[in-house]
Amino acid sequence: MTATIKLTYFDTRGRGENIRVALSLAKIPFEDERLSKEQFEERKETFPFLQLPCLTVDGQIYCQSVSILRYIGKIGKLYPEDxxxxxxxxxxxxxxxxxxxxxxxxxxxxxxxxxxxxxxxxxxxxxxxxxxxxxxxxxxxxxxxxxxxxxxxxxxxxxxxxxxxxxxxxxxxxxxxxxxxxxxxxxxxxxxxxxxxxxxxxxx
Ligand SMILES: N[C@@H](CCC(=O)N[C@@H](CS)C(=O)NCC(=O)O)C(=O)O
Missing domain, CATH: 1.20.1050.10 (Glutathione S-transferase Yfyf (Class Pi); Chain A, domain 2)
Structure with a gap:
């Protein structure tokens, strides 16, 4: 079964864009959730390191932009096995x-x-x-x-x-x-x- 994936970031490129690009390139369907500063402040405590981007996979939340990018690389065949x-x-x-x-x-x-x-x-x-x-x-x-x-x-x-x-x-x-x-x-x-x-x- 395909995982349900949501990327949460601000409505800017910043540290979220490379992940969005990787998801798109790998043709992995995802929810592109973009928060305003106010929405972020309201939900900040729910994010593990109180920062964005976060990736939610089947309801489980993960963070750190480069780690997320690497994960998408692995599942999307944009990362070497060697x-x-x-x-x-x-x-x-x-x-x-x-x-x-x-x-x-x-x-x-x-x-x-x-x-x-x-x-x-x-x-x-x-x-x-x-x-x-x-x-x-x-x-x-x-x-x-x-x-x-x-x-x-x-x-x-x-x-x-x-x-x-x-x-x-x-x-x-x-x-x-x-x-x-x-x-x-x-x-x-x-x-x-x-x-x-x-x-x-x-x-x-
Ligand atoms: N090392 C983290 C840094 C994350 C980070 O600094 N996120 C910023 C946005 S680019 C943030 O959430 N700022 C809001 C805050 O810290 O209150 C990563 O690469 O994900």
Whole structure:
């Protein structure tokens, strides 16, 4: 019997989007529950770590975005069975989390000028070495690992998209211009008909 799956997150991409994309790509039916801040506060105590995203599978609730993504990868055939390939997938995703962590303080800064200055600092000092390491580590300009789509491709595509759409003030759209493999992975992945179908559906 197919499990009943519900993803609970806010009505933003944030830490929920990679999971939504994985579920869609794997054609796993799910309820896409999106809470307002008020709804979240009302229900906060019911979430195990008082945070989102959470995944409810057959009435049982689970949390931590990367763990959930990996679970969907496993049931959706977007995660290698070979332990070493799986290790590589995990390490790439963990590194995208480290890049996210570098930027996290800037999202809490309320002063516009200070926030932009912080990000200009990341672009100058942190991103070049981090992007270069990731660029060197991924297998090709099409796939992060091997020759099949994995959840690492989802994570890298999301990172590249966020960095290059001009969404993060202070980060120029061309920040990844010197990293052809990362750009290529995003280009191939976001060109998949299954990904396009999700984008079209989620924008309606
Ligand atoms: N490590 C956790 C972090 C989760 C997290 O920080 N969630 C934020 C939204 S992105 C949240 O629930 N914030 C509300 C709060 O902490 O009150 C994960 O990856 O799931």
């Amino acid at each position: 332990p070493l390939l799986a290790l590589k997938v995990d390490s790439i995703i963990d590194y995208t989390e480290e890049i996210r962590d570098v930027m996290a303080p800037s999202f809490k800064e309320e002063d516009d000028a200070k926030r932009i200055a912080m990000r200009e600092g990341y672009v100058q000092n942190d991103f070049p070495r981090m992007f270069a390491r990731l660029e060197k580590y991924v297998d090709s300009d099409e796939f992060c690992v091997g020759t099949t789509t994995t959840i690492a491709d989802i994570a890298v595509s999301y990172l590249v998209t966020m960095m290059t759409i001009g969404f993060i003030g202070g980060v120029p759209k061309n920040v990844l211009d010197g990293y052809p493999k990362l750009l290529g992975i995003k280009k191939r992945f976001t060109g998949l008909p299954e990904y396009q179908a999700w984008e079209n559906r989620s924008r309606q």
